[in-house]
Each structure stands twice: as structure tokens, then as C-alpha cells.
Amino acid sequence: MNTYDPKGNVARLKGISAELRKSTLTLIHQAGDGHPGPALSIADLVTALYFGEMRVDPNNPKWEDRDRFLLSKGHACTVLYAALAKLGFFSEDLLKGFRSLGSILQGHPVMDKIPGVDMTTGTLGHGLSVGAGMAAAGRLGKKDYRVYVILGDGEINEGIVWEGAQVTANLRLSNLTAFLDLNGFQSGGTTNEVSGIDRIAVAEKFRAFGWNTIDIDGHDYDQILASIAAAKRETDRPTLVVAHTIKGKGVPFMENNNAWHKGVPTKDQLAEAIKALEAA
Amino acid sequence: MNTKTIASTREAAADAILEAALKDPKVVFVSADSVKAARATKFAATLPDRLFEMGIAEQTAVAFAAGMASCGYKPFVMTYANFITMRACEQVRNYTGYTHLGVKLIGLNGGVHGGEREGVTHQSIEDLAILRAIPGMEIVVPADPGQTRKATFAMLDRPGPGYIRVGCGREPVLCAEDEPFVFDKLHVMRKTGSDAVVFAIGPVLRNVLEAAERLEREGIGITVVDLHTLKPLDSDGVKDLIATAKTVITVEDHNIIGGLGSAVAEVMAESGSGKRLTRLGLQDVFGVSGEGNALLDHFGMSAETIAETVKRALASLDS
Numbered sequence: 001m002n003t004y005d006p007k008g009n010v011a012r013l014k015g016i017s018a019e020l021r022k023s024t025l026t027l028i029h030q031a032g033d034g035h036p037g038p039a040l041s042i043a044d045l046v047t048a049l050y051f052g053e054m055r056v057d058p059n060n061p062k063w064e065d066r067d068r069f070l071l072s073k074g075h076a077c078t079v080l081y082a083a084l085a086k087l088g089f090f091s092e093d094l095l096k097g098f099r100s101l102g103s104i105l106q107g108h109p110v111m112d113k114i115p116g117v118d119m120t121t122g123t124l125g126h127g128l129s130v131g132a133g134m135a136a137a138g139r140l141g142k143k144d145y146r147v148y149v150i151l152g153d154g155e156i157n158e159g160i161v162w163e164g165a166q167v168t169a170n171l172r173l174s175n176l177t178a179f180l181d182l183n184g185f186q187s188g189g190t191t192n193e194v195s196g197i198d199r200i201a202v203a204e205k206f207r208a209f210g211w212n213t214i215d216i217d218g219h220d221y222d223q224i225l226a227s228i229a230a231a232k233r234e235t236d237r238p239t240l241v242v243a244h245t246i247k248g249k250g251v252p253f254m255e256n257n258n259a260w261h262k263g264v265p266t267k268d269q270l271a272e273a274i275k276a277l278e279a280a
Numbered sequence: 281m282n283t284k285t286i287a288s289t290r291e292a293a294a295d296a297i298l299e300a301a302l303k304d305p306k307v308v309f310v311s312a313d314s315v316k317a318a319r320a321t322k323f324a325a326t327l328p329d330r331l332f333e334m335g336i337a338e339q340t341a342v343a344f345a346a347g348m349a350s351c352g353y354k355p356f357v358m359t360y361a362n363f364i365t366m367r368a369c370e371q372v373r374n375y376t377g378y379t380h381l382g383v384k385l386i387g388l389n390g391g392v393h394g395g396e397r398e399g400v401t402h403q404s405i406e407d408l409a410i411l412r413a414i415p416g417m418e419i420v421v422p423a424d425p426g427q428t429r430k431a432t433f434a435m436l437d438r439p440g441p442g443y444i445r446v447g448c449g450r451e452p453v454l455c456a457e458d459e460p461f462v463f464d465k466l467h468v469m470r471k472t473g474s475d476a477v478v479f480a481i482g483p484v485l486r487n488v489l490e491a492a493e494r495l496e497r498e499g500i501g502i503t504v505v506d507l508h509t510l511k512p513l514d515s516d517g518v519k520d521l522i523a524t525a526k527t528v529i530t531v532e533d534h535n536i537i538g539g540l541g542s543a544v545a546e547v548m549a550e551s552g553s554g555k556r557l558t559r560l561g562l563q564d565v566f567g568v569s570g571e572g573n574a575l576l577d578h579f580g581m582s583a584e585t586i587a588e589t590v591k592r593a594l595a596s597l598d599s
Contacts, residue, residue, distance in 0.1 A: 064352065111350065111379055119350060120379050123370060129340040130375060133347020133355075136332055140308070141351070160371075163340040171332070 010221040017047040018277045021250045023082035029270045031098040037248040037260035038076040041183045048224040050083045058088035061115040067145050068118045068134045072127025073152035074108040089116030124155045128164025135173040149178040154186025157195045168238045169210030176238045177231040183247035185258045206240045218243025285453040289446035291319040292425035296432035298323045306354045312341040314359035338363040339371050345383045346375035361387025361404035376441035377414040385443040391533025392567035392575040394447035399569040409538020418442040419510040421481035424454040430461030452486040464509045466517040473501010476590045477525035484533050490583035518547045527593040532561040
């Protein structure tokens with residue numbers, strides 16, 4: 001009935017993430033627009049969640065007991081769209097319409113228009129505050145679903161993130177797990193240059209708000225799955241998984257190259273990227 | 281009708297929410313440390329599990345409510361109108377408007393009368409203009425506490441996002457208890473004639489009704505219309521009333537740009553009515569601190585000014 005797979009094995013997940021990365025780059029190439037670096041950065045987190053953990057049903061996208069996912073850094077949506085298509089929420093043929101008139105695949109995620117998207121996002125900073133509402137709804141309704149949020153590291157410049165951090169901890173919403181995609185870059189440069197985000201202090205800040213925090217390699221499936229499991233054992237506080245990631249991960253010429261924050265691979269670059277992903 | 285009685289639109293809304301919540305387990309209250317201001321202490325005491333306290337964080341209050349609404353709940357966010365419509369404007373637009381989620385917003389301190397002594401930061405005079413520009417947003421400014429209660433229930437029955445503007449908590453009672461409230465249908469409160477039609481919203485309707493009495497004594501008959509549902513606007517009803525009147529006046533405790541006056545102007549222009557419109561309200565200026573009724577007088581919305589405005593508008597037709 002659903003794709004829930006509590007024993008998601010690492011080799012399978014790695015294979016899926018390579019497919020999602022290829023889809024991401026292909027649809028950005030076709031659209032002539034998009035954010036490849038931010039999407040590749042979270043491809044393993046999205047894969048682990050959707051193909052190794054989350055309880056969802058592509059035949060019943062609005063299933064009320066499903067786990068919820070919020071892509072707070074909505075500009076990385078190509079990898080989410082690729083995952084939802086691969087799971088069967090909608091046809092993979094639709095991917096090529098990304099960002100074009102008449103396509104359901106809007107420039108940023110939209111609930112209702114896109115099957116499987118649990119919440120409209122795109123304006124940065126909203127994952128925790130909206131997710132807290134979903135988590136509170138789950139607790140009030142005595143549901144056992146969980147809420148997963150992926151935040152960008154640049155994104156946490158937004159003030160509402162800290163409102164959300166406070167409320168989520170104050171309401172003791174242990175059914176919410178947030179991943180911080182700590183790739184060290186934001187639109188204008190490194191996070192350190194642009195906004196002074198320190199990679200260590202960020203976890204301390206969340207702990208000070210009352211969160212459980214876990215540091216992981218955001219491309220290591222054992223660590224990702226272990227962090228999800230650890231978060232589920234918490235009973236009275238939300239968990240922030242600080243995922244150390246590489247922007248552009250999986251495509252050597254995009255890795256740690258912020259020119260690919262927003263950019264479109266040429267035909268040759270796409271071929272080179274796919275070759276690298278298939279060789280890995 | 282007893283125009284001398286004072287009651288609270290805030291309390292009427294909060295009591296209606298509690299009443300609805302006692303019947304419907306999906307109704308919840310989201311507070312931005314606004315329980316006391318919203319007169320929702322009864323809700324907090326009666327249904328503590330259904331009250332979600334965000335602290336002074338209006339953006340999160342709206343976003344949180346959207347999250348709950350996406351899971352099938354019917355959240356009310358009730359706090360100061362300025363902070364809902366300006367501080368949390370983006371959240372209202374993207375997470376309730378764009379998502380079509382049934383988040384119900386109740387804004388306190390509508391207008392200079394609603395924000396009175398607090399001054400400009402707490403007087404909402406742009407809320408209606410801002411929300412009118414958001415696709416799909418429904419907006420109601422009830423005439424009085426009894427109508428507020430009915431409007432709250434009516435809004436709860438609507439599937440999408442909506443906004444109800446309430447006041448300081450000392451509003452005139454203008455309608456009989458059994459006076460119905462019909463969502464998106466204008467309400468003719470008094471008709472002494474068709475020399476002028478006066479469209480108005482909220483507590484300032486008291487002054488319009490008093491103006492009607494003054495004018496009647498002078499042989500001038502007007503139609504006083506409570507155009508409570510600003511969006512979707514009862515355009516057909518507005519057009520019909522305009523067609524039979526010699527001149528048109530709007531009175532709103534709001535900037536004259538973007539609110540009731542603009543909404544009526546749009547209908548008049550597009551229908552080619554050819555009638556003249558005079559807009560009373562804040563003439564693109566900020567308010568000041570003061571007692572609510574004194575502020576309405578100060579900003580040109582007294583019964584006397586309204587009556588004079590009608591007479592001037594009629595006189596200009598003869599010249």
C-alpha cells in the first residue's frame with residue numbers, strides 16, 4: 001500500500017539518489033532554469049527520508065496518517081519533484097515541464113497543484129513554524145505521523161526560523177525532526193562571509209532553544225538513518241540534525257562551486273555530470 | 281434598536297469561537313500572546329489543549345495555523361490587525377491565500393476607533409487594502425458585536441482563508457439581536473429616502489445612522505448600507521443601490537485608499553454609473569492617540585460631517 005521501508009538498505013538508497021541527481025540536472029537543463037547546487041546538496045537526505053523512512057502513499061497523497069515533509073529551502077525543489085515522480089505521485093514525464101507555463105511543477109513547491117507536496121514553500125524560513133503546526137495537529141489528533149523539515153544554512157538568517165525554533169521547543173514537539181543542510185554556502189557566497197554563520201555555533205544555538213541536536217555527514221546513509229531513528233526516540237523535544245553537506249554533491253565540477261547555486265548545465269556539462277554520477 | 285448600548289466585538293468573536301469549538305473538535309485558537317487582548321481567557325480555561333500559544337510571534341502564529349489547517353483543523357488567529365496584516369503579511373499571502381487553507385484571522389484594533397489611545401502603531405488603517413489585494417482572501421467588517429458573533433460563525437463555514445476586523449472592545453450596538461448576517465450580501469440598515477446612498481463599515485455606522493436622522497429632519501432621505509463583506513463584494517447589490525441614488529458616499533475608519541471607498545469606486549467606474557462618489561475616512565494620513573469617538577470626529581467621520589457631506593454632494597448636483 002505504501003513505500004514505507006524500514007530496512008532501507010544503503011546500496012539501494014545510493015542508487016536511488018544517483019537517479020534523483022540525474023533527474024534534477026536533466027530537468028534543470030530542459031527548463032533552462034533552476035538551482036542545481038542546493039538540490040544536489042540535499043539529495044541524500046531526501047532519498048533517505050522518502051525511500052528509507054517516511055510513511056507515504058503515492059496512491060493517496062492526502063492520506064491523513066502520512067508523514068509530512070516540508071522543503072523549507074524550497075528552491076531545491078527539483079530533487080523533491082524527482083523523488084515524488086519516482087515514487088509514483090505523478091508521472092515522470094511531467095518533470096520536463098518544470099518551471100514552464102502549463103506545468104504543475106512550479107518554480108517552488110506548491111501543495112494542491114503537485115501531488116505529494118505537503119506544504120507550499122519557497123519564501124525562506126517557514127519550515128519550522130508551519131511544521132510545528134502540523135506536528136501540533138498530529139499530537140492533538142493522537143496521530144503517530146512525524147513531520148520532517150529540511151532547512152538551508154543560509155535560510156536560517158531569516159528571523160522566523162528562530163520564532164519557529166522557540167515555539168517548536170516550547171511546545172515540546174518531539175514528533176518534528178529538522179535537518180539543517182549545512183553546506184556552507186548561500187546565494188551571495190559562503191555563509192561565513194555573508195552572514196557569519198559558524199558551523200559549530202549553529203547547533204549550540206538550537207540546543208539553547210531546547211532542541212536535541214545530532215551532527216552527521218549528510219551524505220552518509222548510515223548516519224542519516226541513525227539520526228532519524230535517534231530523533232524518534234526523543235519524547236519531549238524536537239531534534240535538529242545538523243547535516244554536514246557539500247553543495248553540488250556528486251558532480252565534481254559543481255561541488256563547492258557556488259556558481260551553481262543557480263545555473264543551467266549545458267548539454268555537454270549535463271553529459272559529463274551524468275557520467276560522473278553513473279561512475280560513482 | 282438602542283444605539284446607546286456599548287458591547288465588545290472582541291468578546292463577541294472570542295465567545296463565538298469558543299462556542300464553535302465546543303461543538304467542533306477541529307476548531308483551535310492560535311495566540312500570539314493575545315489571549316487577554318482577544319478576550320479569549322474563557323477559551324483558554326475551557327479548552328486548554330486547543331489553545332496554542334506562540335508568544336509574541338505573529339508570523340509564526342499565521343504559519344503555524346496554516347500547518348494545522350493543512351492537517352484538517354480550523355484555526356483562528358486572533359491578535360492585533362496591524363500585526364496580522366503587516367508583520368505577518370507574507371505568511372498571510374503565501375501560507376493562507378496561496379494555499380487556500382481555511383485559516384481564520386481576526387484583527388483587533390481596526391481603525392482609529394479600534395486602536396484609539398494606543399496611537400498609530402496599534403491603529404489599523406491599511407489592513408483592508410492589504411488583504412483586498414490578496415487573491416481569494418475574504419474580508420468582513422461587522423457593524424457591531426452581535427453581527428461579529430454571526431460573522432464569526434459565517435466565516436467558519438467558508439472553506440478558505442478569511443479575515444474579520446474587530447475593534448477596541450467598546451463598540452456601539454447597532455443591530456437588533458435577531459438581525460440576520462448574510463455573508464457577502466450587503467445590509468440596508470436604514471432607508472429614509474434615495475437622495476444619497478451611504479456605504480459604511482464597522483462602528484462608524486453609528487455616526488452614519490445619526491446623520492440619517494439629522495438629514496431626515498431636514499427633508500433629505502438617504503439609504504444607510506452596512507457593506508460588511510468587503511470581499512467578495514456584493515457588486516450587484518451595490519450597483520442597484522447606486523442606480524437609484526443621486527449621489528454616493530462611503531465612510532470607513534481606514535485610509536480612503538484601497539478599502540471600502542476604493543471597492544465602491546471600482547464598481548461605480550466599471551458599471552458606468554456616472555454618479556459622483558465622496559469618500560470619507562482617513563485622507564491618506566496617519567491617526568493620532570485619543571478617545572475613539574473623538575478620533576472619528578477629528579478625522580471627518582462625525583454625524584455632523586457626514587450629514588454636511590451629503591448635503592454638499594447633493595448641492596453640487598444642482599450647480
